[in-house]
Amino acid sequence: MTSISDAIIHDHKELKEYYGKIMNAGDSDTKTRWRNQFVWELARHSIAEELVVYPAMEKHVTPGGKEMAEKDRQEHQVVSSLFQPIISTY
Numbered sequence: 001m002t003s004i005s006d007a008i009i010h011d012h013k014e015l016k017e018y019y020g021k022i023m024n025a026g027d028s029d030t031k032t033r034w035r036n037q038f039v040w041e042l043a044r045h046s047i048a049e050e051l052v053v054y055p056a057m058e059k060h061v062t063p064g065g066k067e068m069a070e071k072d073r074q075e076h077q078v079v080s081s082l083f084q085p086i087i088s089t090y
Contacts, residue, residue, distance in 0.1 A: 004053060011045045019083075042083070046076060 002010075018038040025031035054069040061068060 008045075008049070008053070011041065015041055015045065038083075046080075049076070 015038065018034055018041060021034040022031055022038060025034055049072070054073065057065045057069040057072075059065065
C-alpha cells in the first residue's frame with residue numbers, strides 16, 4: 001500500500017522527468033507528446049491535491065493544518081507560473 005506522501009513524491013518525480021524530456025526533445029512531435037503528458041499529469045496531480053490532500057490537511061492536521069495547506073497552495077501557484085510557458089502552448 002502506498003501512502004499519500006509517497007504518491008505525491010512519485011508525482012513530483014514524474015513531473016520533473018517529463019519536464020526534462022520536453023526540454024531535451026529532439027523534434028517538435030516528441031516535444032508535443034511529452035508536453036501533453038506533462039500537462040495531463042500536472043492537472044491530475046493538482047486537482048487531486050486540491051480535492052483530497054489540502055482539505056484533509058485542514059481538517060486532520062492540528063495545529064497548523066490550514067496554514068500548511070495554504071503554504072502548499074501558494075507553492076503550487078509559484079510552480080504553475082514557472083511552467084506557464086509550457087502549459088500555454090498546450
